[in-house]
Amino acid sequence: MKSILTFLTVAFFSVVGAAYAGAPVKSTEVIELTYWSVFGQSPPFVQAFGDTGTKLLRAYGYPNATVKAEITNFEGYEQKYLSAFASGKGPDIFVGMAPAWAMDGGLNPVAVPLPDDVAKMYDSKLAPYTASWGTYKGKRYGFAVEGLMQMLYINTDHFKEAGLNPDKAPRTTEEFIEIAKKLTKTDGSGKITRSGYHPRFLGHGLGVADKFLPIVHIFGGRMLSEDMKKADGYINSPESVAAFQFYYDLVYKYKVVNLDFGMPERAFQQGLTSMVFREGCLAGDTIEKAPNVHFRVFPYITAAKDYAPSNLLTWANLISKNSKHQQVAFDLFRALATVEGDIGLHKPAMYEPVLTETFKPTNEYFKTLVYGPALAESLKKKIGPEYLHPKLDAIAYIVGEELTACLKGLAPKAAADRAAKRIDEALAGF
């Protein structure tokens, strides 16, 4: 009896002691996990992975572990990744799209599937909108980098100046055109000095397509067939052509766009345009870089379909097969699947969180987001089509190039037909 009591006492104090001492030490080895991200537009966001990762990993039982975050230039990132991975090196964790890098069926098999418990953890915790990111063919390889959702940014000062109510943003394409016309300013020669709206048409074709496809979707079009084997009949369907036509008309018929203004983010922050579409990331960036620009964020506009914009670029944090510390990386992913981890990763750059627990309007962090209400309203809608295709980079790039050609004067139908032909060629070859 005495020995049983002694055993129970020792066991009790051991459990209590362990609980107070924090997680058991898993390894005292000096470990450095390298993280590569293509989010060069926001160094604080990339660094947040390093800082939060290091903090949580140490608390998780690796007191001498560090997560080193590095930026990889978006332009040519695929080549850099591929060269590094092919030489058996590269980062332990990297930002990529699962269909392109998944070990099982990906274009370049590098990313390892997550262990069952980690996969289930994320399956149950991720906000539905971001749940598919980091997955391919039913397997989970990682989790969404951020909850990217395109929304409408309006310059409230421009609205007031044009006699418009900044609490009432356009909801349909018709309203959008009318309001854009009222916001557009020209000089004596008729040259546009302030665009009512400014589209993305420069830079990487992938980015151009990412910003344009939500327009295609609300017009009822698609980039690829449901089985993702065909573009002809989809990106050049009457609905998709209507989307090309909509953009074309904004430039040439309604004359609310001045293409000389370059990238839309820069134009918005310089006060050269009154409206742009962009994800939540623009909010923090504008507050920091252009504090004189007063803005509000609203949900995306609607046309034939009332979709919330799906994200073309399903960026996810993935783990490399070359990593010598895969188990540590899995533990890091376990540690990050918490509200603390989610906020730690996204708050420094005011980015959208990814876990249901933080992604909902009642969450304290969510409440601080300028675009929080617009995001919450967007999430009530059905999400538009997604394309989890291994060759997404190459395919979407073509859409971006042809949209640019269209905005530079090529007839919408011709641009759409050319895109369809080129995409089908890319699907068949490279």
Added chain:
Amino acid sequence: MLKHDRYARVGFLFVFPSVVFFGLVFFYPLALAFWNAFHNINILQGTSEWVGIGKFVKVLGHSGFQRSVLVTCGYVLMVVPALLVFSLVLSAIIVGFREKFFGDVATTIFFLPVVTSLVSAGIIWQWIFDPTLGVVNNVLNALGLQDAPTWLQSPSMALPTVAVIGFWVRLGFDVVIFVTAMNSIPASYYEAADIDGASALQQFFRITLPLLNPQIVMVSTIEFIFAFKAFDQIFVTTRGGPSGATKTVLVFLLKDVFNNDYGAACAITVLLLCFLFTISFLQWKFLSTKVEQ
């Protein structure tokens, strides 16, 4: 004989580091590219499968490749003839300076872009040609031209604009070659021509140009190769855009093919090498024979 052998061995030792260096960084990758061009390669898994000329057929039939060849040819046609003409004219002017000092200064100024990083130069030119903030359009606006082109952002103007950058980058090299060659032509030829009453223009076309033939062949060959391989300044300024207007063969290779089909990327490299080798050989064969004879 023994002395000769010893010299040969010592000579070999001197060139050995270079042989090793070129072997590792040039010949080995070249041989590998040839091998890979005939295979389906998965560089991550290290697997390869023989496909014969399949990759070449695929590449040659691809509309993107065909378009990139046309873009490259357009770039070459804009850059190479302009380079030859302008560098010859500039060289003649520089050689004509009575003061050697001015000639040297002018040559140095023209040569500076050659030693400038192409990436840095590309970024600077990108700003110069910016439609709203760039120097060019602001000057044009100040001169009363309100509808100035958007240069690098315009599908019709982007290629000529990157050609201007390519021209600027290479001009100095050609000028240095021609100035050196012109200075090596014996003055007695021109003195004799003067006595015979030949004008400056006649002297240029009848004496200078024929005697510069070896340099003209060399410069045209080098510039053709450089123009056909143009990449850095294009990638930095337009990344092949807008809408593929400046997507030369090498930009196409990197952006559209490299990470999707490694074997096809190698096939493009091989095609490019064979094409440039053939063109260079033909240039040498047909342009240089008259002078050598």
